[in-house]
Amino acid sequence: MSLTARDLGLFAIMGAVLAMVAMFQSPQLAITILNMSLISAIMALGVNMQWGYAGxxxxxxxxxxxxxxxxxxxxxxxPVPEAWAAGGLGILLGLMLGVATILAAVLVYKRMTPGKLRGLALFAVVAVGFFITSAVFGPAKQAVQSVNPASTGYLGGANxxxxxxxxxxxxxxxxxxxxxxxxxxxxxxxxxxxxxxxxxxxxxxxxxxxxxxxxxxxxxxxxxxxxxxxxxxxxxxxxxxxxxxxxxxxxxxxxxxxxxxxxxxxxxxxxxxxxxxxxxxxxxxxxxxxxxxxxxxxxxxxxxxxxxxxxxxxxxxxxxxxxxxxxxxxxxxxxxxxxxxxxxxxxxxxx
Structure with missing residues (x-):
């Protein structure tokens, strides 16, 4: 990657603006702006891969x-042990049932020939899967969210x-x-x-x-x-x-x-x-x-x-x-x- 005079000029202007912010407001604010600019540059690099490389x-x-x-x-x-005890396994089971429903629907769509029978089979698979998943996932979710909602109310992470x-x-x-x-x-x-x-x-x-x-x-x-x-x-x-x-x-x-x-x-x-x-x-x-x-x-x-x-x-x-x-x-x-x-x-x- 080669930098043109225009690029260097833009970097110089940005540096001057940050220096002015540091002098006339606070160095902490200038550093915060710099860090957010760096993160935004990484996001822009990802967008450029999609638009610039592939349109x-x-x-x-x-x-x-x-x-x-x-x-x-x-x-x-x-992790929040109380939340996991209240409904963690139920949430995992509900998510697995949801994924299984989607996979079953995809399998029906691909294996069956187009027609009314396939449409009815898809409807049946999705409807049954939805009700079973809701019956398992819904109560587990409510149980987790009820565990000390002021400070936790979620499962937590892996620490x-x-x-x-x-x-x-x-x-x-x-x-x-x-x-x-x-x-x-x-x-x-x-x-x-x-x-x-x-x-x-x-x-x-x-x-x-x-x-x-x-x-x-x-x-x-x-x-x-x-x-x-x-x-x-x-x-x-x-x-x-x-x-x-x-x-x-x-x-x-x-x-x-x-x-x-x-x-x-x-x-x-x-x-x-x-x-x-x-x-x-x-x-x-x-x-x-x-x-x-x-x-x-x-x-x-x-x-x-x-x-x-x-x-x-x-x-x-x-x-x-x-x-x-x-x-x-x-x-x-x-x-x-x-x-x-x-x-x-x-x-x-x-x-």
Missing amino acids: LFNVGVMGFTAVGGLAVVLVAQP LPVILSWPVGAVFAAGVAWLVGKVSLGLRSDYLAIATLGISEIVIAVLKHERWLARGVNNVTGIDRPVPRPVELQPQPWVQSLADTMGWSVSQTASIVSGLGYSVLFVIVLGILIWLAERALNSPWGRMMRAIRDNEVSARAMGKDVTRRHLMIFVLGSAVCGLAGAMMVSMDGQLTPGSYEPLRFTFLIWV
């Missing part, structure tokens, strides 16, 4: 980002190191993208945009209303962080020494150091992703993707599986967005489903 118009970035954020809760938060949630967030988003891509990538670009936007709204609705999963609109707070909190840094002698040297308060210095720790992590991740993306773009695979983007008809005539390649790049780009979503939640220390808005997490990223 896929995905406006469901918000949904994949939220799925990545959910991964942080499921990986890093401690693993929070840094592991970043790749898990990418995997979760990739899995959702695979499901979305299997049913929507055959659509024309404008219909694909509508479909992905609608599906992202469905994802947010699930996060808001399924409180057993991540407390819904009650939010999950106190999530562990990959960088020490400012309050944990304040007693450190080197932080106090740095505060004396810079003429800052100890609390301000600890906040700045903590924020810069995130900046270093985010720059490393962004640099690795850019390097991998450039390597892929300049490889035979990248040339094939550009050929598919420029002329699908010719690519199909040359024997390329366009649908499969579109699905591949859709999954990869969404995984990057999920990674960014996990990074953002781990930095904030909380998951707030109500804060996910298309303007911020989709259209601003496209801009």
